[in-house]
Amino acid sequence: MTLLRLIGVATLLHVKQLSRSQFEIATALFVPLVQATLAVYLFRAGTEPHRLLEAAVGAGMMAVWSSVLFGSGGAIQMQRWQGTLEMLMLAPRPPALLVFPITLATAVTGTYAMIATLLWGGLVYRIPLDVADPVAFAVSVPAAILGLGMFGLLLASTFVLLPNANAINNTLEYPIWLVSGMLVPITVLPGWTGPIGAVLPTTWAARAVRESVTGSGPVWPSLGICLAISAVCLAAGAVTMSYVERRARANATLALA
């Protein structure tokens, strides 16, 4: 219970902190709408205008991933810039428990993107919100976001080891959109991308949400696989984070690394 409270309170704190940044707010408000608009016009221009709801949902998932990627990649760096990294690492809790709420907070703020793209599609482009399985949709979206938040911890811990996390962030946005099948079905990609997509929680998250919208398949197995892979990522991220923290303390490079 204490653990859940810690994660809940810390996530809320970081969501509040993100909500104080004009840059974060405006980027989170505006960019997903541009992506949703782009997706709508692309699907309209193509041969599948009946899949507009899928386009809006796909654009929403893309925005959630962007939020997690840039938030997690910058999580440690941001704490360092704010001068709070040392205090976080001094807390009598495993470092992963203190960084996980940051990555979860970025995923939660990404939730807005999903809601906004659907509302934008409905209000501006008159896309009917005919979700095939509303209950599964209501469960799969927050569960997918939780899964991506857990994946974010692994990203955050890995990025600590890399001197130029920003370079990785900027590189990973489109490939993950692509191999996870968020807008492009995986079947149109070269065969060798299949195994890469299959081990990413983003693939299963996007699949679960899409299945709940279209009714094209059973949602729960996809969601289960997403959460299972994410849990593995969380465990791996926790181990890496502890290792990195110990190494940074031993080398006295916490504020510099």
Add this chain to the structure above:
Amino acid sequence: MRLLAVGGVIAYRALFNWTTPSMFVGTLLVGPLFQLLFFAFLGRQLGVADDTFYIVGNAVLAASLACVFGGTMAVSNERRYGTLGHVLLSPRPRTLVFLGRAIPYAGNGLLIAAFTLTVGSLLLGLRIPLGALPGLALTLAVGSLSCAFFGLTLGALGLRFRDVWLVSNVSVSLLLLLTGVNVPADHLPAWMRVVGGGLPITHSAEAARRLVAGDGFGAALSPLGREVAVGAAYAVVAALLLKIFEAESRRRASLDTL
């Protein structure tokens, strides 16, 4: 001319105080290439347009990231790092100093666009007529310069507004939507086409597509001329905004206010 060139080169070198090779490769070379592949596969799946449309369009667009953010950084980083006062105290014309900074970024953009076009073509099997290459190089250069002046205009806003990165981020995503690079212009509403016509990249993408289609340089001349006009307009707007905001920041003593 010396002030224009030397000032630009020094400012560009200063950028590499913090920009590392891995950042350059990851953000400016690999990132745009994946963007190209994403839209090419999406366009292929949806039947919007063929690979050539996406390869050429996204290659031209690839320059925008370096040019828009570079142009913005050229001005706003002076303020951020506290060196703006020194630049503005210079007895040389600031318009030339700042306009000169756009040139290395445009060169950077040209390099990135050429890389994206080459690798994208090799990966997806696009054959470009040899005769089109000189015209294509000119088109990419004009598009990059136009984009760099657009970035400089946004950077000028950095003399007035605190968070100019917000404007740059939003602008880059708007370029993706409005320039007809990924959605064919005739599928966009009229008002979006009008807005897109006033943005960099739009006309150079059209010129590049005509050249790759083998229509010849004559066919590309008209859109290329429009791209030159758009770029020149942004250069003028950037110069004017820099003058206005410089005068205002002196008057209000807000030069180094962050």
